[in-house]
Amino acid sequence: MAISDLALPAGVVSHELQDAQHLAVALAERVARALEAALAEKASVSLVVSGGRSPIAFFEALSQHSLDWARVQVSLADERWVDTSHPDSNEGLVRRHLLCNAAAQAQFIGLYKPAETLAQAAKLASEALASLASPIDVLVLGMGNDGHTASLFPGSPLLSQALSAAEATRCLPMRAPVEPHERLSMTYSLLSAASVQCLAIQGAAKLDTLQQAMRLEPSQMPIRAFMHPPLEIYWCP
Numbered sequence: 001m002a003i004s005d006l007a008l009p010a011g012v013v014s015h016e017l018q019d020a021q022h023l024a025v026a027l028a029e030r031v032a033r034a035l036e037a038a039l040a041e042k043a044s045v046s047l048v049v050s051g052g053r054s055p056i057a058f059f060e061a062l063s064q065h066s067l068d069w070a071r072v073q074v075s076l077a078d079e080r081w082v083d084t085s086h087p088d089s090n091e092g093l094v095r096r097h098l099l100c101n102a103a104a105q106a107q108f109i110g111l112y113k114p115a116e117t118l119a120q121a122a123k124l125a126s127e128a129l130a131s132l133a134s135p136i137d138v139l140v141l142g143m144g145n146d147g148h149t150a151s152l153f154p155g156s157p158l159l160s161q162a163l164s165a166a167e168a169t170r171c172l173p174m175r176a177p178v179e180p181h182e183r184l185s186m187t188y189s190l191l192s193a194a195s196v197q198c199l200a201i202q203g204a205a206k207l208d209t210l211q212q213a214m215r216l217e218p219s220q221m222p223i224r225a226f227m228h229p230p231l232e233i234y235w236c237p
């Protein structure tokens with residue numbers, strides 16, 4: 001199966017690339033052009049990216065684009081509640097692979113906050129996100145095989161609040177079924193207002209997940225909540 005075989009909702013654009021490296025380069029080009037267009041209009045622009053295993057090549061390609069990075073705020077759609085030196089830290093990943101080369105000049109707003117509880121950390125992250133240029137200019141999402149995106153996990157206790165279009169909180173504590181369980185996630189209301197929204201996925205299993213998501217509710221597979229324009233999907237086998 002290829003992405004062109006999926007009956008995506010009207011207006012959702014898909015791009016099929018030959019492999020992960022071509023996907024990374026094409027997505028970096030799309031994001032750089034979108035940031036450039038936003039920078040021509042505004043003093044400060046925002047880029048929100050996702051963590052996980054897949055975005056490293058994309059981060060490295062994007063970091064080499066020549067942009068006025070000092071006016072770009074970079075943040076994360078979600079974070080694992082672990083110290084930034086932990087191998088599972090999304091902030092650590094972004095610092096190592098994106099905030100380097102030309103992009104070393106970008107301003108980073110992280111979600112990870114040391115606190116007594118995950119709920120307190122989410123509150124601190126929400127407060128920090130008040131300085132993020134909103135609406136988000138460019139959002140890059142990933143997706144797990146269970147249909148989660150950001151850290152909006154099926155079955156997580158606060159999922160319905162996090163998916164509510166009326167939610168005013170920018171970040172909520174979430175629980176993942178896999179370690180590290182304690183997560184911080186931007187809420188759907190913040191993420192879904194992004195002007196440019198890209199979803200980067202690789203492999204047949206993730207296409208199966210997308211196909212299933214189209215028949216399910218966002219509470220069952222949260223990626224479903226984003227499957228409408230302006231979503232652009234970048235996929236490779």
Ligand SMILES: O=C1O[C@H](COP(=O)(O)O)[C@@H](O)[C@H](O)[C@H]1O
Nearest residue numbers: 050051052053054142143144150
């Ligand atoms: O846990 C997470 O998983 C998803 C997908 O990650 P990947 O490892 O399959 O690339 C990611 O989008 C999310 O940000 C991350 O925290």
